[in-house]
Amino acid sequence: MHALTLHEHLIGRQGSRAALNTPALIVDLPALERNIAAMAAFAARTGLRLRPHAKTHKSVEIARRQIAAGAVGVCCAKLGEAEALSEGGIENILITSPVVGPAAVERLAALAARSPGLMAAVDHPNSVDALVRAGAALTLLVDIDPGIHRTGVADADAAVALARRIDAAPNLSYGGVQFYCGAQQHIEVTGARRAALVDRTDYLKAVIARLTEAGLAPALVTGGGSGSHAIDAELGVLNELQVGSYIFMDRQYSDCDLPFETSLMIDARVISANRPTLATVDAGFKAFATEAGPPPVLSGAPAGSVYHFMGDEHGCVVPPRGEAPPRLGEVVTFAAPHCDPTVNLYEAYHVVAGDTLVGIWAIEGRGRSA
Amino acid sequence: MHALTLHEHLIGRQGSRAALNTPALIVDLPALERNIAAMAAFAARTGLRLRPHAKTHKSVEIARRQIAAGAVGVCCAKLGEAEALSEGGIENILITSPVVGPAAVERLAALAARSPGLMAAVDHPNSVDALVRAGAALTLLVDIDPGIHRTGVADADAAVALARRIDAAPNLSYGGVQFYCGAQQHIEVTGARRAALVDRTDYLKAVIARLTEAGLAPALVTGGGSGSHAIDAELGVLNELQVGSYIFMDRQYSDCDLPFETSLMIDARVISANRPTLATVDAGFKAFATEAGPPPVLSGAPAGSVYHFMGDEHGCVVPPRGEAPPRLGEVVTFAAPHCDPTVNLYEAYHVVAGDTLVGIWAIEGRGRSA
Numbered sequence: 001m002h003a004l005t006l007h008e009h010l011i012g013r014q015g016s017r018a019a020l021n022t023p024a025l026i027v028d029l030p031a032l033e034r035n036i037a038a039m040a041a042f043a044a045r046t047g048l049r050l051r052p053h054a055k056t057h058k059s060v061e062i063a064r065r066q067i068a069a070g071a072v073g074v075c076c077a078k079l080g081e082a083e084a085l086s087e088g089g090i091e092n093i094l095i096t097s098p099v100v101g102p103a104a105v106e107r108l109a110a111l112a113a114r115s116p117g118l119m120a121a122v123d124h125p126n127s128v129d130a131l132v133r134a135g136a137a138l139t140l141l142v143d144i145d146p147g148i149h150r151t152g153v154a155d156a157d158a159a160v161a162l163a164r165r166i167d168a169a170p171n172l173s174y175g176g177v178q179f180y181c182g183a184q185q186h187i188e189v190t191g192a193r194r195a196a197l198v199d200r201t202d203y204l205k206a207v208i209a210r211l212t213e214a215g216l217a218p219a220l221v222t223g224g225g226s227g228s229h230a231i232d233a234e235l236g237v238l239n240e241l242q243v244g245s246y247i248f249m250d251r252q253y254s255d256c257d258l259p260f261e262t263s264l265m266i267d268a269r270v271i272s273a274n275r276p277t278l279a280t281v282d283a284g285f286k287a288f289a290t291e292a293g294p295p296p297v298l299s300g301a302p303a304g305s306v307y308h309f310m311g312d313e314h315g316c317v318v319p320p321r322g323e324a325p326p327r328l329g330e331v332v333t334f335a336a337p338h339c340d341p342t343v344n345l346y347e348a349y350h351v352v353a354g355d356t357l358v359g360i361w362a363i364e365g366r367g368r369s370a
Numbered sequence: 371m372h373a374l375t376l377h378e379h380l381i382g383r384q385g386s387r388a389a390l391n392t393p394a395l396i397v398d399l400p401a402l403e404r405n406i407a408a409m410a411a412f413a414a415r416t417g418l419r420l421r422p423h424a425k426t427h428k429s430v431e432i433a434r435r436q437i438a439a440g441a442v443g444v445c446c447a448k449l450g451e452a453e454a455l456s457e458g459g460i461e462n463i464l465i466t467s468p469v470v471g472p473a474a475v476e477r478l479a480a481l482a483a484r485s486p487g488l489m490a491a492v493d494h495p496n497s498v499d500a501l502v503r504a505g506a507a508l509t510l511l512v513d514i515d516p517g518i519h520r521t522g523v524a525d526a527d528a529a530v531a532l533a534r535r536i537d538a539a540p541n542l543s544y545g546g547v548q549f550y551c552g553a554q555q556h557i558e559v560t561g562a563r564r565a566a567l568v569d570r571t572d573y574l575k576a577v578i579a580r581l582t583e584a585g586l587a588p589a590l591v592t593g594g595g596s597g598s599h600a601i602d603a604e605l606g607v608l609n610e611l612q613v614g615s616y617i618f619m620d621r622q623y624s625d626c627d628l629p630f631e632t633s634l635m636i637d638a639r640v641i642s643a644n645r646p647t648l649a650t651v652d653a654g655f656k657a658f659a660t661e662a663g664p665p666p667v668l669s670g671a672p673a674g675s676v677y678h679f680m681g682d683e684h685g686c687v688v689p690p691r692g693e694a695p696p697r698l699g700e701v702v703t704f705a706a707p708h709c710d711p712t713v714n715l716y717e718a719y720h721v722v723a724g725d726t727l728v729g730i731w732a733i734e735g736r737g738r739s740a
Contacts, residue, residue, distance in 0.1 A: 002450070002738070021450075021473050021740040055682060077683045078652070080372070080391075097652070097683060100641040100699050103391050123642055124698055150650055150680045151642040158644070182681065271470040272493055272521040274528070280520055282448070282467070285711040286739045291660040291679065309661065310520045311552065312425060312710050313447045313467060313739060328494055329470050340682050341655040344715070347737055367717055368372070369656045369683060370391040 003347035004360055016357040017350070018331060022269040023283040025346040026333070027248075027361070029353045031263035032062075035247045038259060039229070040069040043241060046233040051075055051094060051222065053244030056340050058365030059349065060088030062247065067092075073117060075242050079104055080368030082118070083111055088364055092117035094222065096178060096242065098127055098143065098151055104370075109136035121178045123152050128165045131172060139175035140166045141220060144207055146181045146200050156210040163216040176220030177211070179204050180242065185227035188255045194231050201235045208237070227256050250339040252292050265298060266334045266342070267350075270317075270326050278316045279325035281332055285312045288334070289341035300332035301325065307334065373717035374730055386727040387720075388701060392639040393653040395716040396703070397618075397731075399723050401633035402432075405617045408629060409599075410439040413611060416603040421445055421464060421592065423614030426710050428735030429719065430458030432617065437462075443487060445612050449474055450738030452488070453481055458734055462487035464592065466548060466612065468497055468513065468521055474740075479506035491548045493522050498535045501542060509545035510536045511590060514577055516551045516570050526580040533586040546590030547581070549574050550612065555597030558625045564601050571605045578607070597626050620709040622662050635668060636704045636712070637720075638685075640696050648686045649695035651702055655682045658704070659711035670702035671695065677704065 010016035017026070043050035052066045055077035063074045063085055073092025076082040082093045099108045099120060109131065112118045121143040122128060128140065142162050145152030153159045159177070167174040181200050187193035204221075211218055222240035224232040229246070232238045245253055248264035268283035279301075288295045290309065297305045302323040307315050317332055319325050326332055336342040344366055351359035380386035387396070413420035422436045425447035433444045433455055443462025446452035452463045469478045469490060479501065482488045491513040492498060498510065512532050515522030523529045529547070537544040551570050557563035574591075581588055592610035594602040599616075602608045615623055618634035638653035649671075658665045660679065667675045672693040679685050687702055689695050696702055706712040714736055721729035 002454075003740075006740075019473055021477070022471065023739055084372075098641045100652070101392065101639050103389055107391070123644060126698055145644065148680075149645050149648060149686070150684050152644070154644045269471050271468045274493060274515065274522070274524045275519050278519060282470070282739070285659060285661055285708075286714050286737070289655060289660070290711075291655055310518075312714075314520050316519070328496055338655075344656050344682075345737065367656070367715060369393055369652070370373075370376075 004362055007350065007357060007360060010357045011359060013356065015355050017267070017352050017355045020267060020350055020357065022267050022331065023287040024267045024350045025343065025348070026265040026267055027349045027351045028263045028265065029351050029358060031261040032247060035260045035263055036065055036069050039243060039246050040071070042229065044070060048233055048238070049240040051240050051242055052247070053077070053096070053242045054085055054365065055081065056244035056343070057247060058084070058343060058363045059361055060085055060090060060364050061361040063090045072240070076365070078369055079108055079111070080370050081365040082115070083107070084364040084368050086111060086115040091115065093119070094141070095120040096180065097121065098123050100127060105130045105134045105136070109134040112136050112138035119175055122162065122166070125162060125165050128162070128169055128172065132169050135171065137171040139173040141175050141178045141222065142166070143178045144204065146179055146203070148183045150182070156207045159207050160210055160214045160216065163211055164214070167216060174216065176218030176222065177208070179221070179223040179238070180225070181223065181228060182225070185225040186252050186256065187227070190257060193227065197228050197231045198235065201237050204237055226253060226258060226260070245339055248336065248339040250292070250336040251296055252338055254296070262335050264336050264339055266295065266336065267331050268334065270328050270330050270332065273325065273328040277325065278318045279327070280310065280314050280316050282313060283334070284309055284314045286345060288336065289338045289345070291341070292338035295334035295337045298333045298335055300330060374732055377720065377727060377730060380727045381729060383726065385725050387637070387722050387725045390637060390720055390727065392637050392701065393657040394637045394720045395713065395718070396635040396637050397719045397721045398633045398635065399721050399728060401631040402617060405630045405633055406435055406439050409613060409616050410441070412599065414440060418603055418608070419610040421610055421612055422617070423447070423466070423612045424455055424735065425451065426614035426713070427617060428713060428733045429731055430455055430460060430734050431731040433460045446735070448739055449478055449481070450740050451735040452485070453477070454734040454738050456481060456485040461485065464511070465490040466550070467491065468493050470497060475500045475504050475506070479504040482506050482508035489545055492532065492536070495532060495535050498532070498539055498542065502539050505541065507541040509543040511545050511548045511592065512536070513548045514574065516549055516573070518553045520552070526577045529577050530580055530584045530586065533581055534584070537586060544586065546588030546592065547578070549591070549593040549608070550595065551593065551598060552595070555595040556622050556626065557597070560627060563597065567598050567601045568605065571607050574607055596623060596628060596630070615709055618706065618709040620706040621666055622708055624666070632705050634706050634709055636665065636706065637701050638704065640698050640700050640702065643695065643698040647695065648688045649697070650680065650684050650686050652683060653704070654679055654684045656715060658706065659708045659715070661711070662708035665704035665707050668703045668705055670700060
């Protein structure tokens with residue numbers, strides 16, 4: 001792998017971050033470690049199980065560190081991501097999206113046979129039947145739609161029917177429920193975020209009550225995210241947290257008042273500087289996820305500089321009026337607009353401590369959507 | 371490579387497209403071949419050199435086919451992309467963006483020594499000096515800013531000075547100029563596109579006249595794109611075309627009245643169908659480039675259905691009112707919103723003829739921005 005070998009010789013060399021070929025995905029190791037420790041301490045303090053969502057980082061090394069700090073395992077968004085992390089030795093993976101289609105169901109059955117503690121979320125009886133036909137042996141969770149209509153059963157009746165179907169199926173275990181309030185994570189005003197989560201948690205409580213009446217009380221109630229973790233703990237219905245973004249943070253969470261640091265960055269370089277009011281850097285649609293707006297400029301350009309996308313490979317950095325743009329060859333550092341799909345664009349993390357490269361970590365789950 | 375092996379057993383099996391794990395990047399081989407042949411015939415007819423831009427496809431196999439059909443070589447957007455294609459045996463590569471930074475300049479010098487016919491665009495005298503210091507031997511083109519202020523020299527004086535610097539440098543050859551009117555490619559009304567290109571071409575003519583007066587008449591005048599190729603040929607100033615998107619086409623070109631077919635698609639699968647008015651497919655920000663809007667629905671859902679992004683891994687397909695959404699497990703086929711950064715999300719093309727998988731081609735240049 002090109003990205004794993006290109007900079008190997010720079011590891012441990014003082015000041016080597018500046019010598020990286022750009023664009024480069026950077027992880028600040030001390031900040032990452034503080035984020036991992038802070039969330040682990042939070043989970044321990046509140047008595048919640050912690051199962052960080054690996055869709056954020058897609059990396060065996062980071063999953064290992066989260067588990068070493070106390071996580072019970074990790075979540076993966078897709079089967080391919082779970083296969084990649086399992087191959088790297090990660091156990092107790094929960095696949096949080098329904099796995100559908102004959103080829104994928106066969107792969108899931110095979111993965112369950114070799115991956116200790118594998119669990120998967122389902123939202124339709126056909127998926128249970130398909131797993132039975134494939135001879136799969138694993139624990140399934142009933143995915144409950146919190147109202148965004150992405151995945152999940154639509155109401156308590158469907159939850160009870162699906163839980164019963166799992167419970168009755170040979171080789172399958174009913175493990176509980178999953179409830180992910182994605183739409184509520186980024187509400188910037190903490191009070192408004194809390195009100196939205198109280199409302200959704202009341203709905204979840206009602207579904208759990210119905211399951212309990214039917215003799216299907218969920219052992220596991222998993223969900224939550226970085227934006228809601230403190231409120232979820234206080235509301236006391238979830239018993240496991242699927243937090244993901246807390247390890248990196250990004251533009252989407254920057255106004256949400258969370259106790260974590262930006263540990264993920266992109267270093268880019270000025271490759272054209274022929275205009276007095278802007279400089280062009282070597283990072284565009286292929287260096288940053290684009291759906292959450294432009295990346296914030298962290299350093300390397302005058303305070304108040306903004307970035308504009310200029311195609312697949314380029315963007316321009318525009319300083320405030322009257323200030324000079326960065327010069328040809330200079331490095332400009334950006335935060336990610338949205339961490340998960342930005343990470344998906346790279347083969348490897350360049351791990352730094354201060355201005356020194358201290359490691360290169362593969363992103364094994366990159367591109368493993370299928 | 372996971373994506374190259376997962377579906378190998380399906381190659382040549384009748385109807386095997388439906389059995390692919392999703393999301394899958396699909397190339398319709400007959401349509402691709404017709405696009406390659408049509409542009410090659412256009413270039414032959416108009417007497418223009420054809421150097422297709424490989425930033426669109428990033429693939430050794432497709433570059434080979436373009437060259438076999440008459441192209442003189444290919445363009446690459448970045449050094450890493452050029453290294454990847456060169457490793458696959460592709461020669462006569464033009465790197466169309468300035469290569470800046472000590473590590474990158476060393477790599478460029480090394481690539482020039484092993485890659486016959488390598489050329490690169492430059493836009494600053496410092497870059498010429500850096501290549502001389504690195505001992506690089508290759509042909510350089512002066513990149514001229516057509517007015518979008520992304521890369522390129524700012525005026526005729528700078529073009530003359532830079533051409534002179536290259537011409538005087540040991541081991542470097544001055545090959546001509548590059549002029550890429552990116553902003554004009556997607557103007558939908560052909561008349562308006564033509565007027566914009568006439569204006570920019572007049573500017574280019576003036577720069578060329580100044581170079582010629584200075585004894586630096588450009589042998590190569592390379593540029594143009596899929597949206598402008600016919601107008602560029604008629605205006606008669608460019609002598610080489612850098613067309614890229616014509617091989618695939620995408621949403622951005624769909625209203626531009628060009629004689630090429632959509633040959634690139636994304637197959638996704640319904641993985642949640644618990645609502646009467648929509649279905650969720652397994653393709654989101656990680657399956658489609660997002661900066662050019664949502665992907666058009668080509669088939670697998672009622673005519674008039676639209677797609678909405680729902681996160682990294684999901685989107686919903688909403689049929690017209692009163693029509694039923696596709697069912698759980700069904701495949702929905704989309705066009706790419708923007709082909710280049712969509713291709714960048716995948717490891718491989720699944721090449722089909724009709725409904726049968728006939729090949730799997732690696733995307734060697736994927737992610738090679740640095």
